[in-house]
Amino acid sequence: MYLTADSRIALLMHEGTQSNMGKTGLSMLRYSSSPIVAVVDYQTAGRSLQELTGIPKAIPVVESVAAALAYHPTVLAIGIAPSGGKLPDPWFQELEQAVQSGLSLVNGLHTPLAQHPALAPHLGPNQWIWDVRQEPPGLTVGTGQASQLPCQRVLAVGTDMAVGKMSTILELNRAAQGRGLKSKVIATGQTNLMLGDDGVALDAVRVDYASGAVESAVLRYGHDYDYLFIEGQGSLLNPASTATLPLLRGSQPTHLILCHRAGQTHIANCPHVPIPPLPQVVDLYEQVSRAGGAFAGSKVVAIALNTGHLSQAEAAQALQEAQTATGLPCTDPFRHGVDLLLNAILAYPI
Known part of the structure; x- marks a missing residue:
């Protein structure tokens, strides 16, 4: 288990707070047992999360990961799924900034990041990257x-x-x-x-x-x-x-x-x-x-x-x-x- 009740999550949601691209993040906002301390979306920064999504939580919406650091997150979770499954370069640079600032990373995209050369070398002790979409080992065919x-x-x-x-x-x-x-x-x-x-x-x-x-x-x-x-x-x-x-x-x-x-x-x-x-x-x-x-x-x-x-x-x-x-x-x-x-x-x- 990577996320715990002590994890403080910043949620990367660029262009996703009001679109299907942010379905993962919106579900985390509704159901996560770990506290979410900031939502990162340059399109809606400064607006009320409840007015944007109908989710009755007073979580600040900020324009960048740099701004989210003020709320002392320990983890950055990718809450969006861009078309093609790849983050645009400016958003990927925010992942680099998060890791270099000591945050762990939760990656729900198809593209694995745990061994990415721009990220892995910057991981410190007790810092991790969780690639969620992985095939479990030892699978067999179904039997009914x-x-x-x-x-x-x-x-x-x-x-x-x-x-x-x-x-x-x-x-x-x-x-x-x-x-x-x-x-x-x-x-x-x-x-x-x-x-x-x-x-x-x-x-x-x-x-x-x-x-x-x-x-x-x-x-x-x-x-x-x-x-x-x-x-x-x-x-x-x-x-x-x-x-x-x-x-x-x-x-x-x-x-x-x-x-x-x-x-x-x-x-x-x-x-x-x-x-x-x-x-x-x-x-x-x-x-x-x-x-x-x-x-x-x-x-x-x-x-x-x-x-x-x-x-x-x-x-x-x-x-x-x-x-x-x-x-x-x-x-x-x-x-x-x-x-x-x-x-x-x-x-x-x-």
Whole structure:
């Protein structure tokens, strides 16, 4: 574990506080158990974090890593994912400044930095660079053994990428533990790993071993917990996504929660690809989980609808329409909490 309760994090968020590029950082701002002492974003420096993001925390937004040093961070975490996975030169120079100033570095990008010649030579004692996206050693192919576990395995699936799968899983686990249930999150992406949950950075794993990597993480905890909440990735509908099928096969889920952004009719990065009506998407995921009877399969028990872009009245209408269309419980985890989703899971024991 690199990050602890004593870590003081400066979050590199250039151009990310109000865009999908900053999804990792925004999740850290919501869920990190380590204190975040400054947000670095030259575009929004000096503005209120709560007004920018809706996250009710009084964390200063500053223009540079140099300015963030005044808040005595011990770690710089990269909270953005620029197109192509590489930081522009001026932003990389801020990583150099952070390391030379004694900060450790959390890197969620695809490009490894731990051995970078501009960074590694400047590391001092007790200073480190954590490349989060790494393939674990010793992986094998999947075997479907997770289906034999006694625990309930809840997987979030989606109609597209970035529709709320991780947040839904984190909120469900928090609610389950609040009810005294023995539950755990299985992380499958860099953000969740940076938050401290165990698992695997699935997009760093060679495709032949992807389902085996998920299976290994699930088997590691499946006998010690009653509920495993497994972070979803990608979508069966998105032509760029390769993660969803290995998640279904590796985790052998007992329950599915379908996540969708209200009103979205096409894949965000592929506008020529339509999103089918929700009942058809529900049927798709259930059929793929069964694979024609090769596996026990799983049921979509509820819909998590992302309505953050809608007014209260519009959101209420969207929730009602989704519930009517699918016949399933439907809620927005951020507006209304996840009790309705958790109740649906508990009402459908396997």
